[in-house]
Amino acid sequence: MNDGLRGKVAAVGVGRLQYKRGRSPYNEKTLLIRAIVEACEDAGVDPADVDGFVSYGDDRHNEPPRLVAELGTKELRLSTQIWGGGGTGLTHAMEVAAAMIAVGHARNVIVFRALAQGNTGRMGAAVMDHMVNDHYTGAGIGTPAQFLALRARRIIEEHKVPASAVEALIRADYYHASNNPEAVAYGQDFTIEDYRNSRMVAEPFRLFDCSRENDGAATILLTSSERAKDMRQKPVYIIGAEYGLGKGRGELYENDPDYASNGNDVAANRLWERTGLTIDDMDCCQVYENFSYLGLTALVEHGFSSWENLAENFTFENLIAPGGKLPVNTSGGHLAEGFIHGMNVSIEAVRQLRGQSSNPVPGARTCLLIGGPGAPSGSMVLANELI
Numbered sequence: 001m002n003d004g005l006r007g008k009v010a011a012v013g014v015g016r017l018q019y020k021r022g023r024s025p026y027n028e029k030t031l032l033i034r035a036i037v038e039a040c041e042d043a044g045v046d047p048a049d050v051d052g053f054v055s056y057g058d059d060r061h062n063e064p065p066r067l068v069a070e071l072g073t074k075e076l077r078l079s080t081q082i083w084g085g086g087g088t089g090l091t092h093a094m095e096v097a098a099a100m101i102a103v104g105h106a107r108n109v110i111v112f113r114a115l116a117q118g119n120t121g122r123m124g125a126a127v128m129d130h131m132v133n134d135h136y137t138g139a140g141i142g143t144p145a146q147f148l149a150l151r152a153r154r155i156i157e158e159h160k161v162p163a164s165a166v167e168a169l170i171r172a173d174y175y176h177a178s179n180n181p182e183a184v185a186y187g188q189d190f191t192i193e194d195y196r197n198s199r200m201v202a203e204p205f206r207l208f209d210c211s212r213e214n215d216g217a218a219t220i221l222l223t224s225s226e227r228a229k230d231m232r233q234k235p236v237y238i239i240g241a242e243y244g245l246g247k248g249r250g251e252l253y254e255n256d257p258d259y260a261s262n263g264n265d266v267a268a269n270r271l272w273e274r275t276g277l278t279i280d281d282m283d284c285c286q287v288y289e290n291f292s293y294l295g296l297t298a299l300v301e302h303g304f305s306s307w308e309n310l311a312e313n314f315t316f317e318n319l320i321a322p323g324g325k326l327p328v329n330t331s332g333g334h335l336a337e338g339f340i341h342g343m344n345v346s347i348e349a350v351r352q353l354r355g356q357s358s359n360p361v362p363g364a365r366t367c368l369l370i371g372g373p374g375a376p377s378g379s380m381v382l383a384n385e386l387i
Contacts, residue, residue: 003239003240003274003275004099004102005095005098005099005102005238005239005240005241006238006239006240006275006386007225007237007238007239007386007387008098008101008102008224008225008238009097009098009101009102009222009223009224009225009237009238010222010223010224010225010228010235010236010237010238011094011220011221011222011235011236011238011350011382012042012043012045012221012222012223012228012231012232012233012235012236013039013040013041013042013043013044013045013219013220013221013231013232013233014038014039014042014218014219014220014221014347014350014351015034015035015036015037015038015039015040015041015042015217015218015219015221016035016038016182016216016217016218016219016340016343016344016347017031017034017035017038017216017217017218018182018214018215018216018218018338018340018344019214019215019216020184020214020215021117021212021213021214021215022117022215023215024116024215024216026116027116028061028062028114028115028116028217029061029062029066029067029114031114031116031215031216031217032062032067032112032114032217032219033067033070033071034217035112035114035216035217035218035219036050036067036071036110036112036219037071038219039110039219039220039221040221042221042232042233043221043223043231043232043233044231044232044233045108045221045223045231047071047072047073048071048072048073048074049074049107049108050071050073050108050109050110050221051073051074051075051076051077051078051106051107051108051109052064052076052077052078052079052097052100052101052106052107052108052109052110053067053076053078053079053080053109053110053111053112054078054080054081054082054093054094054096054097054109054110054111054112055081055082055093055111055112055113055114056081056082056084056087056088056089056090056092056093056113057082057084057085057086057087057088057089057113057341057342058081058084058085059081059112059113059114059115060081061114062112062114063079064076064079065079077100077105077106077107078097078100078105078106078109080096081093082096084375084376085375086144086290086341086372086375087288087290087341087342087371087372088371088372088373088375088376088377088378089243089371089376089378090288090341090342090343090346090369090371090372090378091241091243091346091369091370091371091378091379091380092241092243092371092376092378093111094111094220094222094238094241094346094380095238095241095242095243095378095380097109097111097222098222098238098241101222101223101224102224107223107224107227108221108222108223108227109221109222109223110219110220110221110222111219111220111222111346112217112218112219112220112343113217113218113340113341113342113343114216114217114218114340115215115216115217115340115341116215116216117213117215143202144290145201145202145205145210145291146202147254148205148290148291148294149201149202149203149204149205149291150254151254151259151260151294152204152205152291152293152294153203153204154259154260155260155261155293155297156204156293157260158260159260159307160307161293161296161307161310162310162311164311164314164315165296165310165311165314166209166292166293166296167192167195168314168315168316168318168319169289169292169295169296169314169319169328170195170208170209170292170335171190171192171195171316172316172319172320172324172327172328172329173289173328173329173332173333173335173336173337174188174190174208174332174335174336175190175316175320176320176321176329176330176331176332176333176336176337176358176359177331177332177333177336177337178190178332178336179358179359180331180332180337180358180359181358182331182337182338182358183331183332183336183337183338184212184214184332184336184337184338185332185336185337190336194208195208204293205291205292205293208292208335209291209292209293209335210290210291210292210335211289211290211291211334211335211339212334212335212336212337212338212339213339214338214339214340216338216340217340218340218343218344218346218347219343220343220346220347220350222238225237225386233354234353234354234355234384235384236349236350236353236354236382236383236384237382237383237384237385237386238380238381238382239275239277239366239380239381239382239383239387240271240274240275240277240380240381241271241378241379241380241381242267242268242270242271242274242378242379242380243267243376243377243378244266244267244270244376244377244378245263245266245375245376245377246258246263246265246266261297261301262294262297262298262301262372262373262377263301263372263373263375263376263377264297264298264301264302264370264372264373264377264379265301265302266377267377267378267379268301268302268303268379271379271380271381272303275381277366277381277387278303279302279303279304279368281366281387282326282366282367282368282381283327283361283363283364283365283366283367284321284326284327284328284330284352284361284364284366284367284368285299285302285304285326285327285328285329285367285368285369285370286328286329286330286331286333286345286346286348286349286352286367286368286369286370287299287328287329287333287345287369287370288334288342288345288370288371288372288373289329289333289334289335290334290339290373292335294372294373295329295333295334295373296310296314297373298370298372298373298377299314299328299370302368302370302379304326313326320359321357321359321360321361322359322360322361322362327359327361329345329348330348330352330357330358330359330360330361331344331345331347331348331351331357331358331359333345342371345369346369349367349369349382350382352364352367353365353366353367353382353383353384354384364384365383365384365385365387366381366382366383366384366387367381367382367383368380368381368382369381369382
């Protein structure tokens with residue numbers, strides 16, 4: 001066990017604005033500024049005292065040096081972004097921010113993601129060319145739903161994935177979202193017949209297998225554990241974090257040597273080894289799920305079930321708070337709460353461990369946060385006390 005981050009850095013503030021796709025009343029930069037200020041107010045920190053910013057997912061419109069005037073930043077010490085599209089940099093952005101704080105190169109760092117499709121776009125051809133290149137378009141593939149559907153179909157066939165397991169995950173998301181006032185599906189009834197009768201998007205993905213696309217901005221403020229003691233909110237500590245890409249993976253996902261996987265196991269194996277923790281130490285889990293089958297695969301690759309025991313372990317009753325053995329995506333996840341490129345589940349991890357979730361897990365001390373999948377993936381353990 002050797003994790004230099006263990007307990008040195010804490011999440012102390014969160015901020016989030018979410019609107020229906022294309023309906024934001026603000027441009028992307030204004031969304032982000034507001035979410036940063038909200039996170040600082042949550043923590044009791046002057047926004048001018050934020051000295052570092054980290055993002056991911058090609059958030060190229062929000063360079064930190066362009067934010068400092070509005071925030072009144074006293075000194076900028078950290079300005080960086082994790083390479084790669086999708087939510088693969090979700091936990092790695094937090095890991096990099098935490099590392100810089102731990103070694104004293106920054107004091108208060110905002111991890112963020114912002115997008116406003118009517119303002120800067122997101123899913124159009126001009127901004128998808130880094131993910132959907134000529135190899136794909138030549139075969140008539142133009143969206144992530146289409147090329148990740150190919151991987152999902154291979155996962156289903158090779159691992160004999162029972163439909164009941166993925167349906168349980170979707171139902172759990174909608175159950176949690178129905179109790180969450182901030183969720184797109186708040187107050188809505190959802191049945192398995194709603195899922196089965198929904199239109200096909202890209203086989204095997206039906207409408208409810210797909211993440212929501214929202215305008216919005218979401219932020220988490222990190223600081224040292226020592227400074228966190230004086231903040232407004234209860235600190236949530238980073239116990240360990242890992243990021244990685246396995247051998248043989250590259251620009252074309254369809255050339256992956258193990259095509260029937262996400263590749264989450266690379267980071268997961270190192271995370272458990274480095275922290276000395278296991279799945280039995282986790283009280284809940286928040287997982288990035290751009291599509292349902294890939295979210296389920298990430299849980300398997302972190303060790304929560306074997307492929308052979310999916311039907312037994314991934315049941316609706318097991319996946320919901322408060323009484324499930326492994327409550328997952330307790331705010332509704334990306335399928336039912338909303339999708340700000342992964343940050344929703346990060347914020348829920350913090351809120352759950354503060355005791356502020358709309359679906360609280362009784363006595364929760366630890367939470368696993370999983371980023372990705374389908375590309376360089378990462379994961380981290382968060383805890384509400386030092387362990």
